[in-house]
Amino acid sequence: MPRAPALAPVEYSDVVVVGAGPGGAAAAAHLAARGREVVLLEKDRFPRDKVCGDGLTPRVIRELLDLGLVDEAHGRADGFATQRGLRIHGGRTVMELPWPQLDDWPSWGGTARRAVFDEVIARTAVRNGARLAEGVTVTGPVWRDTSATRVSGVSWRSDDGEVGEVRAPVVIAADGAGSPIAKALGSPRRTERPMAVGARAYYRSPRADDEWISSFLDLRDAGGDLLSGYGWVFPLDDGTLNVGLGLLSTSKEFRAVSYRRLLASWAGGMADEWGTTEANRVGAVRTGPIPMGFNRTPLHQRGVVFVGDAGGMVNPFNGEGISYAMEAAQLAADVVDDALTTRRTADLDRYDRELRRRIGGYYTLGRRFAELMGDPRVMHVCTTYGMPHRPLMELVLKLMAHLTDREPSDAKDVLLNTLQRLTPAA
Ligand SMILES: Cc1cc2nc3c(=O)[nH]c(=O)nc-3n(C[C@H](O)[C@H](O)[C@H](O)COP(=O)(O)OP(=O)(O)OC[C@H]3O[C@@H](n4cnc5c(N)ncnc54)[C@H](O)[C@@H]3O)c2cc1C
Incomplete structure (x- = not known):
């Protein structure tokens, strides 16, 4: 793997990508596959950890298929586990919902530790011809003029x-x-848009071979009060579970709570069922920010294209960000490739326009959802009265996981697509 000295003091390239998470590495992989010269700079060295739930929904699998990293028959690399769908725990109900059968999306999902997952994408970029330099921190933009x-x-x-x-x-x-880079450009986060903070830890568990990822909608603090967020238990390939929880910035507890303590007590409370005792915990509880609903705009500024969390692209309905980073990366590669041909910086604006056209309406809905869920009583009413009804929950899964066909063959997809089309992007 090239180390920093492999870079000359001044290098020239078609594109330079800052950060080799799933967004940057996928962008580099797609651009290099198109024959562009790409330098990919990463401040850490692989394998490197990233605080995450490690959940890969069918939207991520779609991106992996596009990169040729899995096949339709669930072919996968070491370190990846596959699951059938989501088991939701809410009110007194537990319901297993398989990922929907659709033409546009795979009907399976998976999990992989980010130390594994991110390196696989970065190696793919290198295999396609990108130059990856690890242990290299970008210190700022270089300007063409003063x-x-x-x-x-x-x-x-x-x-x-x-x-x-x-x-x-x-x-x-x-x-x-x-x-x-956004800081250096003077492009702040849009603080009126939702954020979440998540905490996660790994636990050895006899249930690590579970065929479902689990989410828990009744999250409570030590005093038993309901919180605005949800918890998850995601089984991994290495005999551990990724156990975590996230709280929305729209909730009143967002800043007041100790995430580490909350996670330790929540995991301890379900130790009988999942084996999540302190003795089984592997490594520390770690926390991280989850920037949602395009909380940094515009997504192209002065020749800089923002991809993934840098553009605040996490889905406000469910906290999923890997697929959106990779989808944006694929679009960015397409737009950047064209703009390099036309040599017009203004052509990069198509990236912002097209991304909003594709998911802007959905993210507007998601931001409304996050505002409503800031009051845990709303969540409680929804889970108490909605959870027992399977057809309703199938619709909710499709909405929250953003999984419908573009050419719908069922009424649920028609309804959800219409809702997204009628909601303006902002
Ligand atoms: C607790 C938690 C749980 C989550 N669970 C899930 C989940 O289960 N599924 C899901 O889809 N999403 C989840 N997310 C969201 C997901 O982790 C992010 O959306 C995703 O990592 C975004 O990818 P990215 O490539 O944009 O950014 P990142 O993965 O953050 O990658 C950015 C990269 O840039 C590098 N970098 C930063 N600064 C510099 C610099 N100056 N120079 C060079 N390199 C630099 C970093 O080292 C890093 O490698 C979760 C997030 C959190 C916090």
């Missing part, structure tokens, strides 16, 4: 103490929720 109207690359510092620049007409900022 008025900072257009970027012409990035500067970097390696963990070996080297410094340099990669010059490129397009920068893809896939540098995560904190996005140092």
Whole structure:
């Protein structure tokens, strides 16, 4: 794997990608496959951890199929587990809902530790021809002129103490929720849009071979009060469970709660069923931000294209961000490739327009949903009265996991597609 010294002090490339998470690595993989010269800079070294639930919905599987990393028959690499669907726990009901059978989406999902998953995508980018430099922190944009109207690359510092620049007409900022590139551009988060904070830990468990991922809608604090968020138990390939919970910024407990303590007590409360005792915990409880509903706009600015968490692209309905980062990456590759051909920076605006056209209406709905769910009583009423009804819950799963066919063959898809089309993107 190329280390920092493999980079000359000044390199030239078609595109420089900042951050080799699923968004950056997928963008690099798609662009390199199109024959573009790509330099992919990552501040950490693989295998590297990332705080996450490690859940891969059918939307992620679609992206893996597009990259040739799995096959329709559930073929998969070591470190990946596959599941049939979602088991929802809410009120007094437990319901197993298989992933829907659709033409546009696979009907299976999976899990993989991010230390495994992210490296697989990054290696795919390298196999396609991208140059990956690990242990290289991007320190800021390089401007084409003194008025900072257009970027012409990035500067970097390696963990070996080297410094340099990669010059490129397009920068893809896939540098995560904190996005140092966005900060350098003076592009703040839109604080009126929802965020969540999540906490997760790994536990050895006899139930790690579960065929379902589980979500828990009745999340309570130590005093028994309902919280605005949900918990999850996701089985992994290595005999452990990823156990976690997330709370919405629209809730009153968002800043007040100790996430680590809450997770430890919640996991301990279900130890009989899942084996999630403190003795079975592997590693620390870790927390991370979950930026939702396009909380940084516009998504193209001055030759910089924001992908994934850097653009706040997590689904506000369910906290899923990997697929959106990878879908945006694929679109970014398409738009950047065209703009490199026309040599017009303004053509990069199509990325922002097209992404909003595809998911803008859905994210507007998602933001309304997050506002409503900020009051845990709303969640409680929904789970108490909605959970026992399977057809309703199948519809809810399709809505929350964003899984419908573009050319619908059933009434649920017609309803959900119409709702999204009629809701304006913002
Ligand atoms: C607790 C929790 C649970 C979650 N669970 C799920 C889940 O189960 N399923 C799901 O789909 N999503 C989940 N998410 C969301 C998901 O983790 C993110 O949406 C996803 O990681 C976004 O990918 P990304 O490539 O945009 O950013 P990231 O994965 O954050 O990657 C950004 C990369 O940029 C690098 N970087 C940052 N700064 C620099 C710099 N200056 N120079 C060079 N490199 C830099 C970082 O090291 C990192 O590798 C969860 C999030 C949290 C916090």
